[in-house]
Amino acid sequence: MTSPATGALNGDVTGPTSKLTSHGGFVNERENRDAGHVRAVSRATRIVTALAEHPYPLGIVELAQFVRLSPASVHRILGTLVSVGWVEQNSRTAKYRLGMHAIGIGSVGMVTNPVLHDARMYLSRLAEWSGHDAVLSTLVGVKAVQLSRVAGAHTEFIEFEPGHPQPAYAMADGKLLLSYMPYEQRRNLYENDGLRRFTPNTITDPDAMEAEFSRIQEQGYAVDNFERFDTGRGIAAPVLDADRRPIAAMLCLGKIEPDRDAEIIQQLLSLAREMSERLRAAGDLPASALDIAMPETDSGH
Known part of the structure; x- marks a missing residue:
């Protein structure tokens, strides 16, 4: 006798079967x-x-x-x-x-993904214009992970390479992406990982963190003020899909003087918007960086 699983694999598909439950349905x-x-x-x-x-x-x-x-x-x-x-x-x-x-599959994706292919051009423009590192990031769970990086003339983060997970809540790119998440997903960050302090400026209170996320959503960009590293800070803008959900974050990272914030923010927003429009025009948009499975509980089954 052919089992249901074997039959399905062999193309032996019969009509769906139903059984009566204890409730009569x-x-x-x-x-x-x-x-x-x-x-x-x-x-x-x-x-x-x-x-x-x-x-x-x-x-x-x-x-x-x-x-x-x-x-x-x-x-x-x-x-x-x-x-x-x-x-x-x-x-x-x-x-x-x-x-x-798994690592091999990820490496292939780094070469074939259209976002990474197009991002290099925009990151190079940002790094050349600003003199600081330009980075494209996504979320892996509640960690910010670099996908691509172009070093600026004044780079300070030689060891900061693609693939290394960083605490998203302490970096501009991570905070930006987390701000688009439903609160239920962010709550898992507070309950499971907690908000560890890295510098005197790290936000470690969940209520203060939520206020920061609201501010980011209102202004459309994120800034970290030496919250992860004592030696540098970042500014990030979202690369959005057609539904205005973030595909990735574009980050300018380095010893950014506060008096340059306004011009860097404008340049970042412009480049991120240009990249979004290019991807939409090509009709090759990837899934949002927020498309992750929600936690559930089970009873061991």
């Missing part, structure tokens, strides 16, 4: 099965994202806390992710990190 078994598959993919994505957010390997209990699933569920999903090469386990510590297969 009918439930479609195929719809339930499909919903379960979607939920499993969503959970696996959240686990991969959590591993990408953290610069060190994580154990099952740590991962379960970050993604709000039971350790049993996380263990099962990790087994599948390890088997396909997306995740690797350290045999000595038993902790998990992103696998080489």
Whole structure:
């Protein structure tokens, strides 16, 4: 007898089956099965994202806390992710990190993605005009991650390379992108990660952080005043899609003198708007930087 899963893979698709529930209604078994598959993919994505957010390997209990699933569920999903090469386990510590297969896929995307291809031109213009580093960033969970960077003539961040996650709430590009998030998603930042202090200017109070997000939304750009680094500050503007959701953030980073803020803000807004219009005209818009799976809880199933 052919199993439902095997039959589907072999093209043996029959009509949906239903069964009577205890409440007298009918439930479609195929719809339930499909919903379960979607939920499993969503959970696996959240686990991969959590591993990408953290610069060190994580154990099952740590991962379960970050993604709000039971350790049993996380263990099962990790087994599948390890088997396909997306995740690797350290045999000595038993902790998990992103696998080489996932890293390879990401590297291919860095070359083929239209946003990164077009961004280089705009970042080069910003770096040449300002003398400071120009960066394109996105969110990975609640961390800001550089996608592309062009060093300015006065660069101060040689070690600040693409792929290194930074606490989004302490940087202009990260704050900008977080400000577009629904509050329910930002609340996970406050409850799970907390607002750690990096400099005397880091915002560590959730209410003050929410006020900052409101200010960013009103003005259309974000500024960090030495909130992550004592040696530099940043200004960021959004690259928006047709629905005015952020695709990415364009960041000017360095020892920016406050008397240059106004002109840098105008230049950033202009370049980000020009890049948005170019992508829309090409009809090749990627998903918003905010399109991430929401946390859920489970009972170990």
